[in-house]
Amino acid sequence: MIIAPSLLASDYTRFGREVERADRSGADWLHLDIMDGHFVPNISFGPELVRAIRPLTKMFFDVHLMCSRPQILIEPFAKAGANEITVHVELHQQVTSLIWKIKSLGKKVGLAINPPTAISLVQPYLDQIDLLLVMTVNPGFGGQEFIHETLPKIQQAEAWRRERKLSYRIEVDGGLNYQTVAECARAGADTFVSGTTLFGAHNLKAAVKKMRKIVNANDPALADLKV
Numbered sequence: 240m241i242i243a244p245s246l247l248a249s250d251y252t253r254f255g256r257e258v259e260r261a262d263r264s265g266a267d268w269l270h271l272d273i274m275d276g277h278f279v280p281n282i283s284f285g286p287e288l289v290r291a292i293r294p295l296t297k298m299f300f301d302v303h304l305m306c307s308r309p310q311i312l313i314e315p316f317a318k319a320g321a322n323e324i325t326v327h328v329e330l331h332q333q334v335t336s337l338i339w340k341i342k343s344l345g346k347k348v349g350l351a352i353n354p355p356t357a358i359s360l361v362q363p364y365l366d367q368i369d370l371l372l373v374m375t376v377n378p379g380f381g382g383q384e385f386i387h388e389t390l391p392k393i394q395q396a397e398a399w400r401r402e403r404k405l406s407y408r409i410e411v412d413g414g415l416n417y418q419t420v421a422e423c424a425r426a427g428a429d430t431f432v433s434g435t436t437l438f439g440a441h442n443l444k445a446a447v448k449k450m451r452k453i454v455n456a457n458d459p460a461l462a463d464l465k466v
């Protein structure tokens with residue numbers, strides 16, 4: 240299981256300290272939400288911020304590009320220190336070349352899908368990716384309500400992974416709290432992004448620990464063993 244706090248929900252007056260707080264929290268990855276004001280109606284931060292915080296931690300940098308033209312951003316983020324770069328399936332005919340571009344830079348590849356998009360769209364790419372990001376809110380803003388209608392997509396992603404003997408991670412992002420994280424774990428997710436619940440917590444370390452415990456308690460593989 241991977242727990243990934245999203246820097247989008249951190250205190251913007253002190254990014255460096257917030258990265259160090261995440262580093263000390265026991266979380267596995269740092270999730271970096273990149274918004275371009277076009278693919279989504281909000282703007283966050285760019286490769287220079289990623290470059291600036293890179294020396295502060297050895298955490299895995301999970302870069303989520305919510306951008307209309309990722310082809311011009313993949314290399315700058317790769318050079319800035321991303322470990323994985325995720326692009327959206329809603330970019331349709333661009334997806335294959337984006338996947339190859341990310342791979343050619345030696346980075347792990349993620350593919351994201353928005354709540355209204357049919358899960359069948361990701362099917363042709365499943366054997367080419369390291370991670371499938373099932374968005375559980377419409378991207379653009381932190382602190383939104385979890386969309387329960389996305390749960391069957393997680394189940395489908397998990398079923399395909401099993402049937403096709405693939406090993407991509409199933410990541411969920413948006414509206415995760417101690418209740419919805421359990422629902423996602425039961426549906427088959429293994430990688431959990433959270434902004435508000437984690438960075439909003441006074442004690443980030445305790446929040447990560449609590450989330451991890453809840454995911455473990457709802458892990459379907461462990462449930463099978465108990466039977």
Ligand code: DX5
Pocket residue numbers: 245247248270272303376377378379380381382383412413414415432433434435436
């Ligand atoms: C949504 C972003 C999420 C967001 C999650 O556009 O992709 O990563 O930061 O934040 P919370 O956990 O506050 O919903």
Ligand code: ZN
Pocket residue numbers: 245270271272303412432
């Ligand atoms: Zn994200």
